[in-house]
Amino acid sequence: MAEKVVLAYSGGLDTSVAIKWLQKNYKLDVIAVNIDVGNEKDFSAVRQKALDIGAIKAEVVDAKELFVKYFIFPALQANALYEGQYPLATALTRPLMAKLMVDVAIEEGASAIAHGCTGKGNDQVRFDVSINALAPEMKIIAPAREWGMTREETIAYAKSHNIPIPVTVSSPYSIDECLWGKSIECGALEDPWAEPPEDAFTWTVSADRAPDKPQYIEIEFQEGIPVSLDGQALDGITLISRLNEIAGKHGIGRIDHIENRVVGIKSREIYEAPAAVTLIQAHQALESMTLSKDQLRFKQKVAQEYADLIYNGLWFSQLNQDLSAYVLSSQRYVTGTVRMKLYKGHASVVGRKSPTSLYNLSLATYDVGDRFDQSASNGFIKLWGLPVKTQAQVQLLGGKEGPLSIMSPEEKKED
């Protein structure tokens, strides 16, 4: 009996060809696993296709709940944005997929795991690093990294082996979708000067075609997790899907990013992430009301580290556990409601309230009811400015290179 390989199967061209290629080149029996992370597809057709091509078994794993609970929500609580822009949709799915594939491989007694990544992207790094961390004995095969076929050659290979060519092959873009967003690459997008063609987008309308009337929504968070939309309690999957629709309709969540890949390439990436963009913004607004200044400053640094770690494929590291422990602890009082206005490509925060708010009207107001002791400011400022005053007397004002040296000689003379 042949040894078995578990293949991460998407139903697309490369992984379909991979089923045949693994059988022929590695003499392995292929178990195709399709993991549903919210990338709406006709899963029974995908399953059947794998079997028709020759997989000995084909499974669909519904991973949406795990994805929301253990990947999306922690990333949202951290406000994780790679290089300040990309909400990490694709990047978050790979460690989860790796984990589920390892589970199937162990259950099936397979000796190898295969995936459809090329040798140029981040996804191969995320898959391989995660699989190695979870099951170091497992062999990893990445056919598209090995076979050296161009796209045309892959299509020819498919035709000569009676592998149905997916209709998406006619699409000029490479696409990856999950609940947290859609990643779009290739084709006309590779010219960083060219505006992305409208047909690259399917989750969002362009801002100029968005409704002329704004829509107001209210998002309620409990300890940093969104639990209701417009007063209606919703599970995570429903809430995110609904927000993708609502915000997408207003043209929110288009991202155009020149991104630094792990493998050293800069690439132009387009994303659509209406729910992610809206939720991160709302969550940040609630944090500014419920976290102290120092917590907010520190958390920004953590968010950047956390985003890098996710992007770089290091999910199964102790650093992840350390950082997420901090993030979770920071969310204890991030409870409340944020009101947003969705209009022509923008989600703006227009209101926020929280039972654990640190905003204190009697301290902030300039009207009656002011309880801020203004007389205390005098002494405070004396001490706060003491080091500046001391230094300025000894070093700055006398020196040629001091702050006054930016003034012209004439101005200095007048001094």
Ligand code: ARG
């Ligand atoms: N650049 C993004 C990332 O690294 C998107 C990758 C899209 N992946 C794909 N297989 N199409 O996360």
